[in-house]
Structures are given as C-alpha cells and as structure tokens.
Amino acid sequence: xxxxxxxxxxxPYASRRGGAFGLAERPDPVVWGAGAGxxxxxxxxxxxxxxxxxVMDLLPASRAAGLRAEAHRLRAAARPDAEAxxxxxxxxxxxxxxxxxxxxxxxxxxxxxxxxxxxxxQILGSPVYLHQSRINFKPALDGREFFxxxxxxxWHVEDGMxxxxxxSVSLALTDNHEFNGPLIVVPGxxxxxxxxxxxxxxxxxxxxxxxxxxxxxxxxxxxxLMAGRGLVAPKGRAGSAVIFDANLMHASAGNLSPEDRVxxxxxxxxxxxxxxxxxxxxxxxPAFLAARAVCPLEAEA
Amino acid sequence: xxxxxxxxxxxPYASRRGGAFGLAERPDPVVWGAGAGxxxxxxxxxxxxxxxxxVMDLLPASRAAGLRAEAHRLRAAARPDAEAxxxxxxxxxxxxxxxxxxxxxxxxxxxxxxxxxxxxxQILGSPVYLHQSRINFKPALDGREFFxxxxxxxWHVEDGMxxxxxxSVSLALTDNHEFNGPLIVVPGxxxxxxxxxxxxxxxxxxxxxxxxxxxxxxxxxxxxLMAGRGLVAPKGRAGSAVIFDANLMHASAGNLSPEDRVxxxxxxxxxxxxxxxxxxxxxxxPAFLAARAVCPLEAEA
Numbered sequence: 189x190x191x192x193x194x195x196x197x198x199x200p201y202a203s204r205r206g207g208a209f210g211l212a213e214r215p216d217p218v219v220w221g222a223g224a225g226x227x228x229x230x231x232x233x234x235x236x237x238x239x240x241x242x243v244m245d246l247l248p249a250s251r252a253a254g255l256r257a258e259a260h261r262l263r264a265a266a267r268p269d270a271e272a273x274x275x276x277x278x279x280x281x282x283x284x285x286x287x288x289x290x291x292x293x294x295x296x297x298x299x300x301x302x303x304x305x306x307x308x309x310q311i312l313g314s315p316v317y318l319h320q321s322r323i324n325f326k327p328a329l330d331g332r333e334f335f336x337x338x339x340x341x342x343w344h345v346e347d348g349m350x351x352x353x354x355x356s357v358s359l360a361l362t363d364n365h366e367f368n369g370p371l372i373v374v375p376g377x378x379x380x381x382x383x384x385x386x387x388x389x390x391x392x393x394x395x396x397x398x399x400x401x402x403x404x405x406x407x408x409x410x411x412x413l414m415a416g417r418g419l420v421a422p423k424g425r426a427g428s429a430v431i432f433d434a435n436l437m438h439a440s441a442g443n444l445s446p447e448d449r450v451x452x453x454x455x456x457x458x459x460x461x462x463x464x465x466x467x468x469x470x471x472x473x474p475a476f477l478a479a480r481a482v483c484p485l486e487a488e489a
Numbered sequence: 490x491x492x493x494x495x496x497x498x499x500x501p502y503a504s505r506r507g508g509a510f511g512l513a514e515r516p517d518p519v520v521w522g523a524g525a526g527x528x529x530x531x532x533x534x535x536x537x538x539x540x541x542x543x544v545m546d547l548l549p550a551s552r553a554a555g556l557r558a559e560a561h562r563l564r565a566a567a568r569p570d571a572e573a574x575x576x577x578x579x580x581x582x583x584x585x586x587x588x589x590x591x592x593x594x595x596x597x598x599x600x601x602x603x604x605x606x607x608x609x610x611q612i613l614g615s616p617v618y619l620h621q622s623r624i625n626f627k628p629a630l631d632g633r634e635f636f637x638x639x640x641x642x643x644w645h646v647e648d649g650m651x652x653x654x655x656x657s658v659s660l661a662l663t664d665n666h667e668f669n670g671p672l673i674v675v676p677g678x679x680x681x682x683x684x685x686x687x688x689x690x691x692x693x694x695x696x697x698x699x700x701x702x703x704x705x706x707x708x709x710x711x712x713x714l715m716a717g718r719g720l721v722a723p724k725g726r727a728g729s730a731v732i733f734d735a736n737l738m739h740a741s742a743g744n745l746s747p748e749d750r751v752x753x754x755x756x757x758x759x760x761x762x763x764x765x766x767x768x769x770x771x772x773x774x775p776a777f778l779a780a781r782a783v784c785p786l787e788a789e790a
Contacts, residue, residue: 329708333634333743366667367720372745407630414747419668441742442634444673446715 199467201344201352201381204402209385210409216351218311218378218433220458225310226303235311239378240432242422246303246359252427256361258294259285259323259450272476279330286322287476288452295321299454302487304357307431312353312458315484319343319354319455320477323361326369326451331443333369336410338377339455340434341384342403345468347478352378353461354434361450363425368449369440370421371430377413377437388468405437413437459484500768502645502653502682505703510686511710517652519612519679519734521759526611527604536612540679541733543723547604547660553728557662559595560586560624560751573777580631587623588777589753596622600755601789605658608732613654613759616785620644620655620756621778624662627670627752632744634670637711639678640756641735642685643704648779649765653679655735655758662751664726669750670741671722672731678714678738689769706738714738760785 200215202208218236227235235241247255263282266273272286288295299318308316325331339356343349364370382405389402405413414437422430432438434455443449462482466472472480501516503509519537528536536542548556564583567574573587589596600619609617626632640657644650665671683706690703706714715738723731733739735756744750763783767773773781 329637329711333745336630336745366722367673369742372668410630411747419746421667439745441670441745444634444637444740444742445720446712 201340202467203341203345203383204385204387204468205383206387209383209406211412212381212383214352214379214381214435216353220353221310221313223310223313226306227310232310235431235433238375239436240373240375240422240430242424243429243431244424245427246301246429247298247427249427252361255294255298255452256426256450258292259288259325259361259452262288262291262323263325271474276327276330277332281327281330282325283327283331284322284324286320288323289318289321295452297488298359298452300485300488304456305485305487308355308456311355312456314458314460316456317459317479317482317484319349319457319479320453321455322453324451324453326440326443326449328443328446328448331369331449333442334440336405336437336439337403338382338435338437341382343434343478345388345403346466346470346473348464348466348472349457349461350464351461352433352435354455354457355431356434357429357431357454357456359429359452359454360424360426361452362448364423364428364449364451366421366423367443367445368447369443370423370449372419372421372439372441373432374414374417374437375420376417378433378435380413381435382409382413382437388470390470410437502641503768504642504646504684505686505688505769506684507688510684510707512713513682513684515653515680515682515736517654521654522611522614524611524614527607528611533611536732536734539676540737541674541676541723541731543725544604544730544732545725546728547602547730548599548728550728553662556595556599556753557727557751559593560589560626560662560753563589563592563624564626572775577628577631578633582628582631583626584628584632585623585625587621589624590619590622596753598789599660599753601786603788605757606786606788609656609757612656613757615759615761617757618760618780618783618785620650620758620780621754622756623754625752625754627741627744627750629744629747629749632670632750634743635741637706637738637740638704639683639736639738642683644735644779646689646704646769647767647771647774649767649773650758650762651765652762653734653736654762655756656732657735658730658732658755658757660730660753660755661725661727662753663749665724665729665750665752667722667724668744668746669748670744671724671750673720673722673740673742674733675715675718675738676721677718679734679736681714682736683710683714683738689771691771711738
C-alpha cells in the first residue's frame with residue numbers, strides 16, 4: 189500500500205467530498221482487454237453497453253446445491269458478533285458472511301472457476317485477484333432491501349480502489365425470482381459516475397453493511413441517471429450467475445418469500461488496479477471487506 | 490356503537506391477546522351473497538378460493554389519469570402533520586392520504602362506481618358502506634415495503650369490525666409493475682385466520698401506518714400459512730383494480746423505480762357488519778381510519 193502523498197493526482201471519482209455531488213464522467217473504459225475469451229463479440233458488446241451479463245447455468249444444479257449446503261453450514265457456525273458476520277437491520281438474522289473463500293474449501297475452489305477467470309481476463313485485460321467474497325443470505329421474510337448504489341463508489345472512497353477495473357459476480361445458490369429480492373440494475377448506468385453527497389463517518393462499515401446511510405446517491409441525480417434507461421432484474425435459477433461492472437447502479441428489494449435467497453458474491457479486481465490509500469480521510473476498511481494482499485488467481489485444475 | 494359488555498360472545502378472531510397466537514379457523518364464509526351480479530360463476534368461485542380477483546381496466550385510462558392528477562393535487566395540499574396524512578418511515582415524503590372521498594368530488598364519485606358496488610353486493614350479500622378510503626403513494630425510490638398482514642386483523646382488534654364481511658379494492662392510478670412495489674398476495678390465505686402475538690399500545694396507529702410493529706404475524710405461523718400456496722402479484726395498468734378479501738394475507742415490496750406508484754385503496758363493509766367496540770382494551774381509532782357512521786352507498790348516476 190503506497191502512502192498517501194500531497195502529489196496525488198486529481199481524482200476523477202471523488203465522492204462524499206462535501207459540496208460537489210452529482211453525475212460525472214467515467215474517464216475509464218468498461219472492457220479493458222482486447223483479446224479473445226469465452227464471451228463472443230456480441231456478449232462483450234452487450235456487457236460494455238449494459239454493464240452486466242447473465243451467465244445461465246454457470247454451475248450444474250448439483251454443485252450449486254453443494255455450495256448452498258456449505259453456505260448454510262457457514263451461517264450456522266457464524267457468531268453474530270464476529271467481525272465478518274453482518275446481521276439484518278430489524279432482526280437478529282444473519283444477512284452476510286464475508287471472506288467465505290478463506291473459510292471453506294468449496295468456496296476457495298469456486299472462486300477459481302475456469303470460465304469465470306477467463307471472463308475476468310477477457311474483460312479486465314490482466315490477471316485478477318479477489319477483492320471480496322461473501323454470501324448474501326437475504327433471509328426469508330426478514331431479508332431487507334438494498335437501496336441503489338454503485339459498489340465502486342464505496343470501494344474507491346473507503347478502500348482506495350483507483351479505477352473501476354473490477355467486476356462482481358452474483359452466483360445464485362437458490363433460484364432468484366420475482367418475490368425474493370433479486371438483483372435489479374439500471375442498464376448503462378455504469379458509464380456515468382455518481383458522486384454522492386455527505387462524508388463518511390469513522391467505522392462506518394459496521395453500520396453501512398446493515399443499512400447504508402453514506403455513499404447513497406442523491407435522489408435528483410439518481411433520477412437523472414435512471415431517466416430513459418429502464419430497469420432489469422436478471423433472474424435465474426440456482427447455478428446461474430450475473431456478472432456486472434463495479435460501477436453499475438444496482439439495488440434489490442426485500443425478500444417477502446418464505447424461503448431464503450442465498451447468493452455467493454465475488455469481486456474480481458485487476459492486479460493492475462491494486463488498492464491505494466482510501467480516497468477519503470479515513471483508514472482503510474478491514475481485509476475481510478477489501479483484500480489488500482494481491483494474489484493473482486489461477487484456474488482450478 | 491354498542492357499548493362493550495361482559496356478555497360479549499367468545500371471539501373467533503381474538504388476536505394480540507398475550508399467550509395464544511398462530512393459525513386458527515375462519516368460521517365465516519368468503520362469499521356472503523347467493524344472488525347474481527357482474528361476476529360470473531367461475532370468477533366468483535375463483536374469488537372464494539383465492540381471496541382476490543383482478544378487474545382489468547375497471548376505469549378507462551382517461552379517468553384513471555384524471556384521478557391521478559387529483560391525487561397529486563391532494564398530496565400537494567397535504568400538511569405533513571395533518572391527522573389523515575402519513576409520512577414514509579425514513580423520509581419526509583407523503584405515504585398516504587386518508588378519507589379522500591371527503592376531500593374530492595372525483596373520489597366521492599368513484600367510490601360509487603356501479604360495477605364496484607354491484608360486485609360488493611354480490612360478494613357481501615347486502616348493501617355496503619365505505620369503511621376507509623386512502624391514496625397510497627408509494628413514492629419513487631422512497632416508498633418502503635409493507636410487511637405481510639391481514640387488514641381484517643387490524644380492523645377487528647383496533648376498529649371493532651366483527652366479521653370479515655368486507656373487501657378491499659386497490660385501484661391502480663399508475664401502472665403497477667415488477668419494480669414499483671405491486672401488491673403481493675398469498676392465494677387462499679384468507680380462509681385461515683392468523684392470531685398475532687403481543688398487544689396493542691395506545692395511539693398505536695400514528696406509528697403503525699408508517700411501520701407496523703403490532704398486528705404482525707409471527708414468522709413460524711406465517712410460514713405455515715404460506716406453505717404450498719405460492720405467491721401472486723396481480724399487476725395491472727392504470728385503471729385496473731384488484732379486489733381482495735379483508736382477511737387475505739398480503740404485502741408489498743418498496744418502490745425502487747424512479748416514478749411514484751399511486752393506488753386508490755377502498756374498503757367496502759357490509760351494513761350488517763357495522764363496527765362495535767374494538768376487540769381490545771383500547772378506544773377505537775379515529776373516523777378517518779374507520780368510519781363509524783354507516784351510510785349505505787348507492788351507485789353514481
């Protein structure tokens with residue numbers, strides 16, 4: 189981690205800096221690689237344009253079922269007060285368990301899935317490492333809404349990720365359907381950048397992972413970003429995945445169904461986009477939220 | 490309003506009475522009339538079985554647009570601290586305006602819509618009056634979730650409605666779609682009754698209309714009620730309506746879309762089911778929530 193110096197260049201992704209907020213340019217590309225890979229030209233063009241891509245049946249149902257069982261085991265073993273365990277805002281139900289690839293052989297293996305890594309190389313144009321892993325449980329009845337946000341805004345301000353040269357994978361371990369709070373995205377929103385109002389309080393992440401209050405877009409800019417773009421919920425059965433740009437505006441409703449919605453969430457970052465000091469006055473968040481050690485991933489055998 | 494006496498019969502719909510909660514029988518019918526009406530035999534059978542019915546295009550688009558404009562006018566005129574105005578839990582945005590048929594000629598007329606009243610007579614088997622009217626705004630981005638509940642449970646405990654011989658109409662004044670928090674129902678759930686745990690604090694309704702904490706089913710009973718029934722979101726464009734039994738378990742997610750979802754909500758009660766003293770220790774809620782004067786409705790000319 190390089191020390192923060194006064195020479196730091198002007199930040200195109202400054203956010204939560206008091207006065208200036210609202211829509212800004214994204215000076216960086218979406219697709220960083222030029223080479224071939226598992227995505228054909230039309231898929232790659234769609235990812236570039238929309239900021240996301242559904243990968244149906246990335247894993248066979250049996251492997252998804254095995255990972256789901258493993259997720260339930262991790263949840264049962266989770267101490268609610270443990271650092272890497274997050275509880276729902278209005279109940280004592282586990283919402284997320286972080287760093288699951290460090291806690292389980294099965295998850296350590298799936299992060300090195302050959303197709304995922306090949307897509308990552310193709311889009312990000314370099315080897316990649318894992319910025320974050322977590323299971324989002326969105327528990328039956330009690331799983332609450334996630335409001336609109338860009339993950340990159342948080343990773344930039346709070347973790348020091350310099351550029352949006354990263355993407356997320358949301359891998360369904362249960363079916364994701366209309367009633368259990370599937371991911372909702374604003375297609376094309378990744379090509380703008382939304383500076384948020386306000387600042388960031390210290391130790392913000394303890395609260396923000398339960399209910400976000402900072403790094404939340406102002407309503408007027410959000411409406412401008414959404415205008416004419418529509419909304420899409422890329423649903424899918426267990427084993428399917430959605431990959432989406434680090435800066436794509438996304439949200440999800442609560443889970444009103446009587447069954448948990450369990451997704452594995454992985455963030456791949458380019459090894460050429462390693463974390464610096466956070467783009468704020470605060471110390472970086474802990475490693476379970478943002479890996480600072482860069483270990484390039486190699487595909488599982 | 491009859492005074493509460495010690496001779497009051499045992500209450501089949503007792504709820505929030507301390508120890509006893511969970512699933513119970515509904516001793517009353519769903520369809521109270523035997524006569525003909527606008528619903529054909531299969532529609533009536535479906536209403537009896539599922540507890541709800543979609544009425545597509547009850548109003549032409551132009552009349553829905555007129556009512557929508559009227560709703561916006563009422564909202565603009567609403568004082569946030571007025572009794573019949575309810576604000577969203579996490580913001581200062583208007584969530585509901587009650588007793589709209591008293592505030593507007595257009596709404597006073599639509600509650601006497603001939604087809605609605607004819608359906609009401611057919612289902613409830615008697616003349617009807619209006620128990621409650623309101624506009625639910627579910628404002629863009631800030632409109633929050635309504636958790637699972639039976640309206641009748643509240644009307645019984647807090648208003649003194651003796652029997653579930655009433656139904657609601659949710660009339661779309663804007664399109665209701667996947668992303669703006671449409672009504673979600675548990676088909677068939679109206680044929681059981683779910684006694685809720687806990688009690689009812691005094692002046693509860695000031696808070697409950699923003700975020701419900703009492704009259705909320707316990708999770709285990711709710712799961713039992715939902716088991717095998719599935720979920721349905723009867724969406725529809727502006728001018729369409731959903732009519733549903735007073736005791737149907739229903740909910741809705743937040744509105745994550747950038748446009749308000751505006752619905753007119755009407756409750757028709759049989760004149761033979763007039764309110765008594767509340768089935769609790771509390772005084773009745775105010776008239777803007779539960780009309781105590783019974784004025785049988787006649788169809789508009």
